[in-house]
Amino acid sequence: MKEEITNNKRCAYSEGRGKNSGRIVLHADLNNFFASVECFESGDPEMWEKPVAVCGDSEMRHGIVLAKNEKAKFFGVKTGETILEAKKKCPRLITVKARHELYMRYARAARKIYLRYSDRVEPFGMDEAWIELTGCPGIRTIEDGRKTADEIREKIKNELGITVSVGVSDNKVFAKLGSDYKKPDATTVFSPAEYDSVISKIPVSEVLYVGKNTAARLKSFGITTIGQTAKQNPYLLKSILGKNGINIYHYCRGEDDSQVDVFGSHAEAKSMGNSTTPPKDIENFYEAKLILSSICDTVCSRLRAEKLKCRAIRINFRDTSLHSFERQTVLGFSTSCARDLLNFSCRLLSDSVDLSSTPLRSIGVCAIDLLPAAGTAVQMSLFSENDGRKDVIDSTVDELRRRYGFSKISNALALCDSKKLGYIERGYEVFTSGR
Amino acid sequence: MKYTKKYVGINARFDTAGNIIPLYILWEDGRKFPIDRVKDVRPCASLKCGGFGIRYTCSICGHEIYLFLDGNRWFVEKRK
Numbered sequence: 480m481k482e483e484i485t486n487n488k489r490c491a492y493s494e495g496r497g498k499n500s501g502r503i504v505l506h507a508d509l510n511n512f513f514a515s516v517e518c519f520e521s522g523d524p525e526m527w528e529k530p531v532a533v534c535g536d537s538e539m540r541h542g543i544v545l546a547k548n549e550k551a552k553f554f555g556v557k558t559g560e561t562i563l564e565a566k567k568k569c570p571r572l573i574t575v576k577a578r579h580e581l582y583m584r585y586a587r588a589a590r591k592i593y594l595r596y597s598d599r600v601e602p603f604g605m606d607e608a609w610i611e612l613t614g615c616p617g618i619r620t621i622e623d624g625r626k627t628a629d630e631i632r633e634k635i636k637n638e639l640g641i642t643v644s645v646g647v648s649d650n651k652v653f654a655k656l657g658s659d660y661k662k663p664d665a666t667t668v669f670s671p672a673e674y675d676s677v678i679s680k681i682p683v684s685e686v687l688y689v690g691k692n693t694a695a696r697l698k699s700f701g702i703t704t705i706g707q708t709a710k711q712n713p714y715l716l717k718s719i720l721g722k723n724g725i726n727i728y729h730y731c732r733g734e735d736d737s738q739v740d741v742f743g744s745h746a747e748a749k750s751m752g753n754s755t756t757p758p759k760d761i762e763n764f765y766e767a768k769l770i771l772s773s774i775c776d777t778v779c780s781r782l783r784a785e786k787l788k789c790r791a792i793r794i795n796f797r798d799t800s801l802h803s804f805e806r807q808t809v810l811g812f813s814t815s816c817a818r819d820l821l822n823f824s825c826r827l828l829s830d831s832v833d834l835s836s837t838p839l840r841s842i843g844v845c846a847i848d849l850l851p852a853a854g855t856a857v858q859m860s861l862f863s864e865n866d867g868r869k870d871v872i873d874s875t876v877d878e879l880r881r882r883y884g885f886s887k888i889s890n891a892l893a894l895c896d897s898k899k900l901g902y903i904e905r906g907y908e909v910f911t912s913g914r
Numbered sequence: 915m916k917y918t919k920k921y922v923g924i925n926a927r928f929d930t931a932g933n934i935i936p937l938y939i940l941w942e943d944g945r946k947f948p949i950d951r952v953k954d955v956r957p958c959a960s961l962k963c964g965g966f967g968i969r970y971t972c973s974i975c976g977h978e979i980y981l982f983l984d985g986n987r988w989f990v991e992k993r994k
């Protein structure tokens with residue numbers, strides 16, 4: 480991350496010099512990913528014309544909308560609301576249960592298509608990726624980038640049956656801005672030539688890493704667009720937003736020289752997590768522990784399947800008024816043992832929230848700062864009394880599950896009230912950029 | 915006209931380059947349909963019944979049909 484303020488550095492965009500960094504970066508974003516896959520997999524072309532929402536467990540009171548198609552969006556269906564709420568707005572809403580493994584297959588196939596054009600493909604979430612075309616054969620100008628983007632769109636459509644929006648620029652931030660600008664199935668080129676007429680007028684809230692709070696703070700100073708942000712004194716932005724203010728200043732000026740990672744150079748998943756909305760709100764620590772225990776179990780099982788360990792964890796939770804919170808902590812050692820994750824997530828939770836006054840609607844655990852398990856030095860620590868026995872237990876559990884199915888063995892804790900608490904589906908991966 | 919994925923058994927030959935050449939389609943009732951020729955092989959989505967994989971354009975008794983390799987299963991597009 481850039482720390483210093485480089486006012487006199489290259490600012491091709493904001494000065495309208497029409498010169499770019501010389502890089503050609505694509506950002507591809509699969510449109511309404513989960514919902515599109517379900518519409519396509521149904522084999523019924525009419526499905527695209529009907530409102531469709533992909534949901535968590537729909538049997539349960541809190542089945543939640545995870546994704547929706549254009550038609551459902553039109554009816555005001557929102558991600559994160561319950562099926563009941565969504566059906567109130569749209570009685571004919573078709574709800575399908577999420578099939579994460581199917582979506583992973585599509586995501587992997589899409590990445591394989593991107594990898595035909597460059598080895599520098601950096602996934603961002605399950606459905607997005609940057610593709611660096613700089614220096615690739617036949618690629619010299621931004622126009623070549625546009626042609627490749629169009630080709631990728633065709634290939635995704637023909638080979639996977641779904642659509643993708645692609646942004647083309649000379650940096651990652653504006654490429655992502657471009658893929659968001661026009662959907663579905665569109666290519667948007669954002670080069671310096673488009674800065675004054677288009678880019679500068681886009682709300683700053685659309686810029687990568689500019690969250691709701693950041694946008695609201697900027698707005699209170701009368702700053703709402705990318706162009707306005709780019710013209711501010713960077714020191715002012717720093718005083719409003721802290722260190723992040725400088726990054727946002729540079730991003731709004733198209734000054735982002737962060738590279739696109741070579742595919743596979745990092746563990747593919749930079750974090751792995753699972754969350755659940757039990758059928759009943761979580762009202763005490765005992766219930767929370769039961770649920771966390773199941774979640775940690777699936778997350779760790781997944782970690783071990785991918786031969787990864789984590790060095791930090793993050794928990795996220797939502798209260799009954801749907802405010803969400805996030806807390807994270809480093810572990811001081813690396814692990815893929817459910818017991819370790821459970822200890823730390825319980826501690827984090829009890830430090831962050833008083834359940835008697837703030838019952839929770841949903842809760843999740845995410846293993847972050849992942850690294851390959853092989854070659855990981857086993858670091859002794861006060862918290863991880865690892866004498867090897869835990870590893871034996873874990874690998875036995877994994878083997879039993881591999882042979883007889885995931886649900887055949889679980890933590891005894893999970894047996895208590897498992898009916899009441901509902902849950903639990905297989906863990907699935909959550910991809911984040913980590914940067 | 916609605917279509918559905920019909921998973922089928924396949925007899926195939928693996929050549930030395932690692933290519934898979936499907937030879938027969940084995941229908942569930944025991945019938946065997948010899949594939950006269952594979953005209954085209956490409957990654958492709960099945961527009962008729964959803965899903966994607968490697969699409970083999972095969973001619974069988976003078977008819978052209980698409981045979982999809984989906985992971986390690988094969989399917990054809992069958993009318994409902």
Ligand SMILES: [Mg+2]
Pocket residue numbers: 508509510511512606607
């Ligand atoms: Mg998307």
